[in-house]
Every structure is written in structure tokens, then in C-alpha cells.
Amino acid sequence: MAAAWCMPAAADERERAVAEVAQVYERIKIQQPLLQVHHHYSSSHQQLAQSLLSDALRALNVALSVMKQQRPSPAPATTPPVTSSVVVKAESPRSPSASADSEAIAAPTERRPKKRRSSVMEGNNKTSSSSWVDFTTVPYEDGYEWRKYGEKKINGTSYTRSYFRCTYKDDAGCLATKHVQQKDSSSDPPVFQVTYNNKHTCNNGKLILPFMNIKLEPPVLPPTLAVQAYSALHDPFDQTMLPSQQEPSSLPVTMQQPCGAATSSTTTSSCISGAESCCDEFPVLDMAQMAAAAEASPGYDLLYEELSLLCDSFKFY
DNA sequence: GAGATTTGACCGGA
DNA sequence: TCCGGTCAAATCTC
Secondary structure, eight states: OHHHHHSGGGHHHHHHHHHHHHHHHHHHHHHTTHHHHOTTSOHHHHHHHHHHHHHHHHHHHHHHHHHHHTOSSOOTTOOSSSOOOOOOOSSOOSOHHHHHHHHHHHOSSOOOOOOOOOSSOGGGGGGGSOEEEEEESOOOOOSOOEEEEEEEEOTTOSSEEEEEEETTHHHHOOOOEEEEEEOSSOOSSOOEEEEEESOOOSGGGOEEETTTTEEEOOOOOOHHHHHHHHHHTSOTTOGGGOGGGSOTTSOOOOTTSOSSOOOOOOOOSSTTTOHHHHHTTOOOOOHHHHHHHHHHOTTHHHHHHHHHHHHHHHTTO
């Protein structure tokens, strides 16, 4: 059965699954700051939510690491959104007067002619590179640094779209870009659509989680940890979720027997990357407790929803 | 003064 | 021709 994991037929599904898990990881990570915003929560609720989120992020990262480890061909940094931070400023931070002044001073005459672009624009390579979309209410920093390089009013939208590229584009040749578009819906908090293009090739794939103040590196972990991750994200009594009982199209159970051995760990900077040290204290999430917290405080609905999504993502494993 | 942001122009695809 | 994405000069911030 482990062989099935390595079969090319499963590659697409695996890629999809990895992307899905990574997306949930990203969303949880991005929405963590919500806990800091809602000060009216009791400290115990905050602690609970914090704990749950930290556990979920750790578990997800472990699972992602194992999944990536088992890919048939090495595809470094193809994981979509285990990345990226969005720094969206309030509309036009520049003061109106400054803007007006600059216009009055510089506007009248034409700008100098610009250099002609090279024949192939960077963006035109997108067909062969990755692109994915995320929706978030808190487009905060998430570990990568971005530089804004443009802003456009897009037809049919009420808000301008901001364009960002990796700060290290020049230094490291990182081609990661993204654009942020606030949705028209009058939801509170506002929802932003973040579209990512290309993966980060900078920073050696390190992921910095500012909220938890730890660094995660793509770890090399024993597959048993992934099983723990799976267990941690499920009601341990819900046997219907066991992969062996999934429909035929679902992915096989492979974490216990990966194609390639993954035993050595070169990472040291975080608990998640330190496999051995984490095994003993790997969390077991109490979903009932989480649901209760969600009921007790409306703000937890989002978090609960994210974690439920997370669990769903693991059903196929 | 260096680096980041703003913003109109430019470019290519549909 | 329109539109989305990018460029790059001008401007701002530290």
C-alpha cells in the first residue's frame, strides 16, 4: 500500500492535498492575530484558542513536511501558501495635501519616456508557474517581506488592487508576487482576496511565524509524526475518518510507510522541527472543547471553522 | 541619503 | 480598444 503513495497516478491528488493543507495552514496562521484584537475574550479563552492554534499549526507543518518529503520528484518550495505576508495599509497613507502638492509641482509636463520593456515580461511566465488564491480577513505579516510596486483600480470593484513583490527580488531573484484586493462585501472585518504568484525562492524556504515568534524550517521528520498529526486533528474516537475506510478515490494511508526514509533532522530552531523532542508532547486536540469555546464566544467561530477545515483536509490521510 | 511608496505611463494579451 | 500587470520617476519617511 505504501507503494501506491509513490505511484504517479496519485501525484495529482497528493499535490492537491498538500496545497489544501498548506492553504488551511496559511489561513489559520494569518487569522491568529484576531485573538489579539478581541480583548474582551477571557484570558482562559484566549489561552485555549492560542493553544489550539499553535497545536494545529504544528500538526499541519509536520504533515506538510512529511507529504513533501514523499513527493516522487523533488519540487522545492512548491508548497503554496506556507508563505507570504500581506501588509495592506489603509487607503492612501500619503496625506492628501502632500499628494496635491506633488501634483502641483510635478504634474504639468510629461514624464520622461520610459525604457522599453524587455520582450518577455516577468508576469508572462505565470502560465508555467504556480498561482493560488487565499481569502483572509487579516492580511497581516506572515513571515515574508513584500514591497508594493503598484496599485490599480480594477473594473467592477470598489477598492483598488495593490501589487506586491518579494523584497528580495533583486537580492535573491525571488519571483514571488501577490496582489491584494479587498472584497466588495460589507462584512466586518473586511475580507481580502490575496492572489499569489510564484513561490518564494528566497530565505531558504524558512517560514517565520511572527505571532508565535518561532521559525519553522521544512523539517525532515519520521512519518510516525504525521500519524500523530493526523490523530491530533481528529476525534480519536471517530473511526469513520480512518483513511482505510475512505472511498476508492481517496489517498492511501502512506504516512506510516513512506517511499523514502525520512529520519534525519537537521533543524533545531523550533519545536516542530525538532522531531524527537516533540514526539512526547505532541498535542491532542480536544474538538469538543474547541467547539464549546466557539459557542461561548462568537469570535471563535472563525477559528473553529478553520480547524474544522483542517480536520477535513486530513480525512483523506 | 537610502530605501520604500505612490502614481501615471507603458506594455501585452484578449 | 480595453484592461490588468508592471515599470520607473517622483515623492515620502526614517
